[in-house]
Amino acid sequence: MAIKDTKLWTWHVLAGLIIFVLLGLHMLTMHLNELLPIAALNPAGGHPIDWANVVARAQQISTMVVYILLLGVALYHGLYGLRNILMELNPSQGLRGLISGTIIFVGVVLFVVGTWAAIAVRSTALGA
Amino acid sequence: MSNTAEKTTDVIFRVRRFDPEKDAKPYYEDFTVPCPPGLVVLDGLWYIKEHFDSSLAWRSSCRMGVCGSCGMLLNGKPHLACHTQVREVAGKILMVAPLPNFDIVRDLVPDLAPMLDKHRALKTTVRRADTEEVLDPTDQYWQSPEELTRYLQFAYCIKCGCCMAACPTLATDPVYSGPMPLAQGYRYLTDSRDGSFQERAELLSGAEGPWRCHYAGECSAVCPKGVDPARAIQLMKRELVLDYLKLSKRAKCEPARLVRPEDRSGPREGIPDAPEFTVEGATSPATES
Amino acid sequence: MEVKRYPNKLGLKGWLGGGRWGVERYLYTLHRVTGLGLVLYFLLHIIVTASRALGETQWIDAMGLVSGTLFYIGEYLVFVAFAFHALNGLRLALIEFGILTGPAEEPIYPYRSSLNVQRPFMVVMMILVAVVVLAGGWDFFLTGGH
Numbered sequence: 001m002a003i004k005d006t007k008l009w010t011w012h013v014l015a016g017l018i019i020f021v022l023l024g025l026h027m028l029t030m031h032l033n034e035l036l037p038i039a040a041l042n043p044a045g046g047h048p049i050d051w052a053n054v055v056a057r058a059q060q061i062s063t064m065v066v067y068i069l070l071l072g073v074a075l076y077h078g079l080y081g082l083r084n085i086l087m088e089l090n091p092s093q094g095l096r097g098l099i100s101g102t103i104i105f106v107g108v109v110l111f112v113v114g115t116w117a118a119i120a121v122r123s124t125a126l127g128a
Numbered sequence: 129m130s131n132t133a134e135k136t137t138d139v140i141f142r143v144r145r146f147d148p149e150k151d152a153k154p155y156y157e158d159f160t161v162p163c164p165p166g167l168v169v170l171d172g173l174w175y176i177k178e179h180f181d182s183s184l185a186w187r188s189s190c191r192m193g194v195c196g197s198c199g200m201l202l203n204g205k206p207h208l209a210c211h212t213q214v215r216e217v218a219g220k221i222l223m224v225a226p227l228p229n230f231d232i233v234r235d236l237v238p239d240l241a242p243m244l245d246k247h248r249a250l251k252t253t254v255r256r257a258d259t260e261e262v263l264d265p266t267d268q269y270w271q272s273p274e275e276l277t278r279y280l281q282f283a284y285c286i287k288c289g290c291c292m293a294a295c296p297t298l299a300t301d302p303v304y305s306g307p308m309p310l311a312q313g314y315r316y317l318t319d320s321r322d323g324s325f326q327e328r329a330e331l332l333s334g335a336e337g338p339w340r341c342h343y344a345g346e347c348s349a350v351c352p353k354g355v356d357p358a359r360a361i362q363l364m365k366r367e368l369v370l371d372y373l374k375l376s377k378r379a380k381c382e383p384a385r386l387v388r389p390e391d392r393s394g395p396r397e398g399i400p401d402a403p404e405f406t407v408e409g410a411t412s413p414a415t416e417s
Numbered sequence: 418m419e420v421k422r423y424p425n426k427l428g429l430k431g432w433l434g435g436g437r438w439g440v441e442r443y444l445y446t447l448h449r450v451t452g453l454g455l456v457l458y459f460l461l462h463i464i465v466t467a468s469r470a471l472g473e474t475q476w477i478d479a480m481g482l483v484s485g486t487l488f489y490i491g492e493y494l495v496f497v498a499f500a501f502h503a504l505n506g507l508r509l510a511l512i513e514f515g516i517l518t519g520p521a522e523e524p525i526y527p528y529r530s531s532l533n534v535q536r537p538f539m540v541v542m543m544i545l546v547a548v549v550v551l552a553g554g555w556d557f558f559l560t561g562g563h
Contacts, residue, residue: 004333004334005333005334006332006333006337006339006368006369007372008339009369010369010372013510013513013514016506017507020507023503024503027499027553031553031556032553032556033556034556034560035552035555035556049480051473054476078452078456079456081452082453085449085453087301087335088297088304089300089429090301090302090303110460110463113463113464116467116470117467117468117469120470121470124469124470124472146423148421149421153423154423228425228426228427229426231422231425232422232423232424233420238425239422277520277521277522277523278520279521280521280523281522281523282521284524296445296446298426299426299427299430300426300427300429341513342448342449343441343445343512343513344441344442344445344446345439345445345531346441346442348530348532349439349442349530349532351530353524353528354530355524356524356530356531358530359518359519359530362512362514362515362518363515363521366513366514
């Protein structure tokens with residue numbers, strides 16, 4: 001079933017380009033908010049991680065879409081990179097399967113957790 | 129006339145020795161070699177062999193940088209010994225070691241067989257469907273100067289192995305093909321006479337392909353012939369990705385056709401005929417049919 | 418007759434270079450190091466920030482957990498790692514798609530390789546990294562931060 005490295009690598013680079021934009025946006029929101037304040041990113045003002053801002057962002061559907069997309073591509077990009085590093089250390093045949101399997105499992109689990117959080121916070125926020 | 133730049137200075141050659149029949153592991157041995165300006169490392173090794181220790185072993189042949197035999201690690205960087213002046217790389221001490229990422233056969237002799245096996249595994253010949261023509265040629269294949277330029281740079285490779293020694297991926301990963309086989313694989317992939325693009329794309333789609341190159345660039349930095357294997361590998365990735373995304377023009381190309389009579393231009397106007405032969409019975413290809 | 422060979426791979430040291438390598442070799446090593454740092458931070462980040470779905474109290478607890486000075490400095494290092502990895506990654510994406518490598522050309526001594534072609538872009542990229550790192554540093558340490 002192994003997918004060819006040609007395809008995996010292409011997606012890795014394309015994912016990287018998407019992350020460049022979306023994570024850049026996230027960093028702008030969280031860590032460059034004093035230098036370049038953008039109201040839409042921190043609608044409640046104050047600190048980006050204040051509950052008020054979390055709620056305000058959660059009420060925007062774009063936040064949910066961006067976070068789920070960013071989660072997916074970043075998990076793929078990061079875990080493929082990690083797998084690359086581990087494979088280049090020349091593990092034995094059995095260990096290779098274990099590494100790939102564990103990485104896929106961790107990726108899927110964290111994607112589910114993160115997607116649930118991005119969706120569930122909307123009902124928390126809209127109910128608040 | 130004293131010109132300090134012209135003086136012969138003594139340089140300590142710290143040479144990595146290993147005799148598989150006597151030693152458990154390699155060790156360093158020092159030799160003091162008088163080095164006039166312009167002395168190359170290979171000459172220094174010959175001096176050691178002639179004056180100190182005739183058992184010192186290394187590979188060398190042409191002594192002019194074209195055969196690729198004398199690749200060695202000189203003060204931590206892979207170079208050709210015949211091509212590198214001692215003063216270019218060393219002050220008082222010159223560390224001479226065999227190329228890393230290859231097993232050591234003896235002293236400065238690396239085992240290059242795995243590199244050549246990987247090279248062969250990437251089918252580094254022109255492959256096309258008309259095998260009869262290839263085996264028993266009737267004429268040349270047509271190729272434009274632009275098509276030649278696409279691969280000519282990579283055809284200058286002398287298989288010295290310096291790029292393989294410099295590659296960080298090969299330091300840990302034996303499956304990765306390495307800069308030389310991949311650069312040669314690209315040389316044939318992009319040769320317009322080759323007709324096996326899909327077969328090559330398949331061969332290069334796994335761990336033997338270019339995907340484990342992360343552009344550290346050291347292969348191109350150490351290449352003694354300017355082959356730039358790093359460029360070949362990135363251009364190869366481009367071709368393979370474009371093919372995956374169904375945007376490749378190369379994949380759809382027919383391999384080069386035979387030269388046709390109309391491709392051959394005759395002599396330009398105003399050029400006089402060749403003079404008559406002065407030797408009786410002589411002929412030339414031009415006068416034969 | 419079995420001929421004895423002595424193994425001579427550089428191993429993990431080969432990833433770290435040896436002091437005489439070009440800049441791009443060190444950028445490769447740094448890209449790996451920052452990538453590892455980012456992915457490990459990210460895996461924990463998903464779990465910590467998922468607490469926002471459980472309500473205000475859980476969120477404040479989670480933020481309290483990661484609010485110490487050491488964490489704050491660590492977070493700045495993650496930001497620095499991001500700045501480098503993202504911009505170097507952009508440079509690598511352009512190179513590995515064959516855009517910044519330049520076309521094949523006949524090698525005439527002194528040889529110019531793809532390293533020379535991409536070097537101006539690499540310099541611009543490093544300047545941008547410095548700018549972003551300084552901007553982040555200002556935001557983190559010289560203002561209210563977050």
